[in-house]
Amino acid sequence: MNTEAESLLPLPPATFHILVALADEDRHGYAVIKDVAARTGGALRLSPGTLYRSIDRMVQQGLIREISSRPARDMDDERRRYYRITPFGRDVAMAESRRLAQMLDLARAKGLAPRKV
Amino acid sequence: MPIYRLLLYLYPASFRADYGDEMEAIFRIHLRDTRGVARIGLWFGVLQEVIMNAPAAHWDILKQDLRYTGRTLNRARSFALTAVVVTALGVGANTAAFSVADFVLLRPLPFADPEALVRLCEGPRSGGGWGCMNELSPSNYRDFKSMSSSFEDMGAFTGAGVNLVGVGEPRRVEIAPVTQEVLPLLGVSPALGRVFAPRDNDRSAVVISYGLWQSQFGGDSSVVGRTVRLDGVAHTIIGVMPRDFYFPTRNVQMWTALIFRNEDYEDRTNTYIRGVARLKPGVTFEQARADLDLIVGRLARDYPDTNAETGISFFRMRENMSPRFRLMLIALGGASLCLLLLTCANLANLLLARAAGRERELAVRAALGAGRERLMRQLVTESLILTIAGGAAGLLVAAAAVPLFASLVPDTLPIATEPHLDLRVIGFASLFTTLTALGFGLFPAIRAGRGTTFDALREGVRAGGGSKQRLRAVLVAVEVAMSVVLLITSGLLIRAVWRVQAIEPGFRPENVLVLHVALPRPKYDKPLQRVQFYDRILEHVRTLPGVRSAAFTSGLPMVTTGLITAVAVPGREAAPRRREGVSHRWVTPQYFTTMGIPLQRGRDVEDGDRADRAWVAVVSASFVERYWPGQDPIGKTFRHLDDTRTVVGVVGDIKVRGLERTSEPQMYLPAAQAPDPFPGGFDPKDLVIRHSGQETPLASAVREIVHSIDADQPVSNVRPMTQVIAGETASRRGQLQVLGVFAVVAILLSAVGIYGLLAYTVSQRSQEIGVRLALGADPARVGRMILADGMRLAFFGILPGVVGGYAAARGMSALLFGVAPGDPATFATATGVALLTALAGTLVPAWRAVRLTPMSVLRAE
Numbered sequence: 022m023n024t025e026a027e028s029l030l031p032l033p034p035a036t037f038h039i040l041v042a043l044a045d046e047d048r049h050g051y052a053v054i055k056d057v058a059a060r061t062g063g064a065l066r067l068s069p070g071t072l073y074r075s076i077d078r079m080v081q082q083g084l085i086r087e088i089s090s091r092p093a094r095d096m097d098d099e100r101r102r103y104y105r106i107t108p109f110g111r112d113v114a115m116a117e118s119r120r121l122a123q124m125l126d127l128a129r130a131k132g133l134a135p136r137k138v
Numbered sequence: 139m140p141i142y143r144l145l146l147y148l149y150p151a152s153f154r155a156d157y158g159d160e161m162e163a164i165f166r167i168h169l170r171d172t173r174g175v176a177r178i179g180l181w182f183g184v185l186q187e188v189i190m191n192a193p194a195a196h197w198d199i200l201k202q203d204l205r206y207t208g209r210t211l212n213r214a215r216s217f218a219l220t221a222v223v224v225t226a227l228g229v230g231a232n233t234a235a236f237s238v239a240d241f242v243l244l245r246p247l248p249f250a251d252p253e254a255l256v257r258l259c260e261g262p263r264s265g266g267g268w269g270c271m272n273e274l275s276p277s278n279y280r281d282f283k284s285m286s287s288s289f290e291d292m293g294a295f296t297g298a299g300v301n302l303v304g305v306g307e308p309r310r311v312e313i314a315p316v317t318q319e320v321l322p323l324l325g326v327s328p329a330l331g332r333v334f335a336p337r338d339n340d341r342s343a344v345v346i347s348y349g350l351w352q353s354q355f356g357g358d359s360s361v362v363g364r365t366v367r368l369d370g371v372a373h374t375i376i377g378v379m380p381r382d383f384y385f386p387t388r389n390v391q392m393w394t395a396l397i398f399r400n401e402d403y404e405d406r407t408n409t410y411i412r413g414v415a416r417l418k419p420g421v422t423f424e425q426a427r428a429d430l431d432l433i434v435g436r437l438a439r440d441y442p443d444t445n446a447e448t449g450i451s452f453f454r455m456r457e458n459m460s461p462r463f464r465l466m467l468i469a470l471g472g473a474s475l476c477l478l479l480l481t482c483a484n485l486a487n488l489l490l491a492r493a494a495g496r497e498r499e500l501a502v503r504a505a506l507g508a509g510r511e512r513l514m515r516q517l518v519t520e521s522l523i524l525t526i527a528g529g530a531a532g533l534l535v536a537a538a539a540v541p542l543f544a545s546l547v548p549d550t551l552p553i554a555t556e557p558h559l560d561l562r563v564i565g566f567a568s569l570f571t572t573l574t575a576l577g578f579g580l581f582p583a584i585r586a587g588r589g590t591t592f593d594a595l596r597e598g599v600r601a602g603g604g605s606k607q608r609l610r611a612v613l614v615a616v617e618v619a620m621s622v623v624l625l626i627t628s629g630l631l632i633r634a635v636w637r638v639q640a641i642e643p644g645f646r647p648e649n650v651l652v653l654h655v656a657l658p659r660p661k662y663d664k665p666l667q668r669v670q671f672y673d674r675i676l677e678h679v680r681t682l683p684g685v686r687s688a689a690f691t692s693g694l695p696m697v698t699t700g701l702i703t704a705v706a707v708p709g710r711e712a713a714p715r716r717r718e719g720v721s722h723r724w725v726t727p728q729y730f731t732t733m734g735i736p737l738q739r740g741r742d743v744e745d746g747d748r749a750d751r752a753w754v755a756v757v758s759a760s761f762v763e764r765y766w767p768g769q770d771p772i773g774k775t776f777r778h779l780d781d782t783r784t785v786v787g788v789v790g791d792i793k794v795r796g797l798e799r800t801s802e803p804q805m806y807l808p809a810a811q812a813p814d815p816f817p818g819g820f821d822p823k824d825l826v827i828r829h830s831g832q833e834t835p836l837a838s839a840v841r842e843i844v845h846s847i848d849a850d851q852p853v854s855n856v857r858p859m860t861q862v863i864a865g866e867t868a869s870r871r872g873q874l875q876v877l878g879v880f881a882v883v884a885i886l887l888s889a890v891g892i893y894g895l896l897a898y899t900v901s902q903r904s905q906e907i908g909v910r911l912a913l914g915a916d917p918a919r920v921g922r923m924i925l926a927d928g929m930r931l932a933f934f935g936i937l938p939g940v941v942g943g944y945a946a947a948r949g950m951s952a953l954l955f956g957v958a959p960g961d962p963a964t965f966a967t968a969t970g971v972a973l974l975t976a977l978a979g980t981l982v983p984a985w986r987a988v989r990l991t992p993m994s995v996l997r998a999e
Contacts (some may be wrong), residue, residue, distance in 0.1 A: 068187040077157070
């Protein structure tokens with residue numbers, strides 16, 4: 022178990038969602054917002070302030086890093102800053118997922134959550 | 139759009155620089171996608187978001203900076219500790235000094251609308267003096283009250299001591315008989331019960347102080363209505379005053395009703411009361427004075443026999459203090475400002491030194507992309523942390539220091555002995571140090587942002603340019619100057635205290651114990667009753683082991699400063715008491731032996747000097763000088779009150795009014811030869827005992843004797859006579875302690891300043907010095923060079939310091955008791971101490987320079 026990753030748990034929901042959004046591809050900020058909204062069926066809409074505060078902290082913590090800017094097609098071709106998940110960020114996201122899964126198991130054992138379908 | 143951009147300004151600048159454009163772009167997309175009412179919702183959401191996130195973003199950065207500060211300060215622990223200690227001393231000393239000055243000089247007295255409260259007494263026609271110069275007679279008071287039109291109300295009061303019997307041990311209590319106007323016009327409501335009402339003629343009513351209520355009655359809420367016996371007479375408690383109520387001074391614990399009888403108005407020279415009044419709204423102090431001056435003129439015309447020389451002492455209640463106290467506090471305020479300035483100079487120096495050492499670190503961080511704003515923010519956080527820690531420690535210093543200042547609060551004002559710490563002052567001192575810390579803490583960041591930073595990165599380049607070095611030298615010179623000013627002023631005050639202490643009081647206070655045993659009237663109304671009491675007490679006391687002699691007197695020197703009377707000497711024109719006063723005391727035999735007052739001619743008061751023998755007097759040398767210069771006074775006669783007295787002895791003069799004041803000639807009359815009736819204030823009441831043993835067992839033995847003779851008779855104010863003398867210089871010594879501490883702190887700080895600057899110079903110049911040594915320079919010469927640097931710093935500080943010290947001394951010359959403001963010995967000592975301190979601060983860096991070897995310099999590179 023990676024203790025450095027463990028020390029960041031539990032992750033704030035926004036942080037976890039941003040890691041998930043960046044898990045499969047590098048994205049710029051607005052793309053992250055859209056991805057999170059799409060995956061949660063519109064339930065979680067990150068505001069720009071929350072997003073960039075989270076990004077700022079995640080960069081400092083080494084969970085993600087900025088990669089060189091390139092034009093974003095959905096944002097009028099302005100140059101955007103793209104972010105990529107780091108191996109450490111992946112470790113942390115996996116540790117958080119394990120933690121959530123364990124919680125879910127505990128709840129299931131007591132009948133507080135539906136059985137796996 | 140501009141609105142959104144403005145909102146972004148609520149975020150930290152570094153955050154805005156990093157993400158502002160992106161956030162704006164996202165907002166633009168959102169704006170494009172919404173129409174109509176939904177737009178209102180969008181703006182509402184944006185506002186909410188900024189309110190939530192902007193402070194959080196600031197907090198994120200603060201947390202980072204705090205962590206960073208913790209790490210860097212932990213690495214520079216001695217720097218951090220020094221900065222905190224320096225700030226604490228400056229803030230602490232200032233807070234304490236200004237709290238006391240504010241408490242005594244500025245803060246309104248604890249009465250309703252206190253600015254309108256004034257005091258009125260009789261005084262010399264020509265004016266002069268301070269406070270109440272002479273008391274009023276009831277008839278003059280009545281005329282001032284009825285003829286003036288400037289006052290809302292006027293009342294009169296006097297002072298007395300009574301024996302309180304019936305609650306616990308018999309106790310001596312100071313009281314103030316007040317007319318019924320006094321308490322209402324002060325505008326303070328009682329905590330319990332009521333105060334005297336208009337046309338209330340009940341002489342047995344008393345109002346007690348909060349302190350007495352707590353100490354004698356245990357704070358019993360049913361105390362109103364209880365009966366107490368004052369000097370044997372039953373009185374009923376009608377009210378309790380609140381905790382912070384003092385009038386006229388804080389010693390008074392009870393107020394009784396002062397009600398004049400018709401005969402009280404008969405004699406205009408029977409002066410024993412003081413006036414207090416409240417100005418009518420809209421009437422100024424000066425208008426009221428002009429009003430009273432007219433009345434003074436009329437009374438002088440109408441009653442030339444008694445009022446020809448009678449003027450008034452009229453002053454605001456706030457100003458009832460010796461000018462010396464005022465000056466002392468101002469001097470203290472000045473000294474603490476010096477210390478604050480010195481503290482700031484020292485702090486600035488510390489921060490500049492640190493900045494010089496950090497230039498490279500900051501340049502590296504700037505090169506790595508940290509914005510100037512970020513670096514500044516970082517440095518500001520660090521400075522603030524240091525000053526907050528220093529300020530908090532300073533509060534502790536101030537809390538510890540304030541009791542030291544208690545002796546600087548005059549006991550003539552109706553306020554408590556000790557001020558509370560004043561928040562405004564704490565704020566002021568903290569602000570000053572914070573500004574210094576910010577100003578000099580930011581200096582390096584501003585430089586770091588200027589783009590010259592890459593110089594600092596270049597290998598081998600030393601940080602710290604010439605101009606900054608000069609600034610630091612100036613700061614050190616300021617420190618030295620301030621400490622020289624403090625050294626000079628406290629040195630002069632030490633000389634002044636020595637001078638006062640060297641004054642001969644005219645008696646020998648060592649091994650004399652004094653006790654207050656005031657006999658109550660009407661229980662001891664007859665002179666014979668009192669004489670018998672004194673005789674029995676003295677007879678027993680003189681048999682106690684270790685007692686050499688004992689006597690009673692109607693007033694101790696320096697404690698009872700009044701009791702001024704007039705005598706009529708045959709063949710000499712009668713002069714009013716105001717001009718030719720004589721201090722008189724009623725004493726029992728052995729008084730002079732006991733007090734150690736030298737008998738110069740003739741004889742002491744003797745047991746045989748009883749009422750049925752010839753009435754006699756012993757007078758002091760200056761009495762003889764005034765009335766019979768160059769003649770033998772023994773056998774001469776004079777009249778006092780209605781009696782003729784024959785002089786039987788001459789004794790040395792004593793300082794009745796205190797060490798620093800001139801006293802009237804003195805006259806001593808046998809206690810057994812007192813007229814009847816006899817005013818209670820003239821009764822012998824102080825027992826003085828010369829002994830050769832321990833004071834404590836003696837005091838309790840005397841108490842037992844007194845109680846065995848009269849169980850209701852309290853014994854109070856038991857103390858050695860030396861303590862009375864010490865009280866004379868207490869306020870001076872209190873001030874000196876404070877100034878002395880300031881001076882020591884100042885000189886230490888400037889030593890630290892000199893040391894810091896030279897140590898830094900040596901470390902910066904180590905390469906140059908190493909090269910010189912390698913090229914064959916004489917190490918002793920290098921050492922001398924550093925010493926000369928230190929001495930130059932000291933010199934540039936001492937010069938303005940001496941000038942400033944002289945100016946300060948001129949300003950406080952009234953405190954110096956005749957010591958010249960330019961006293962050469964003091965100036966020489968002060969400059970000597972400053973030079974020695976500078977030398978001490980220079981030695982270590984010079985030693986280090988001498989020990990440098992070319993090899994060690996190279997290794998360090």
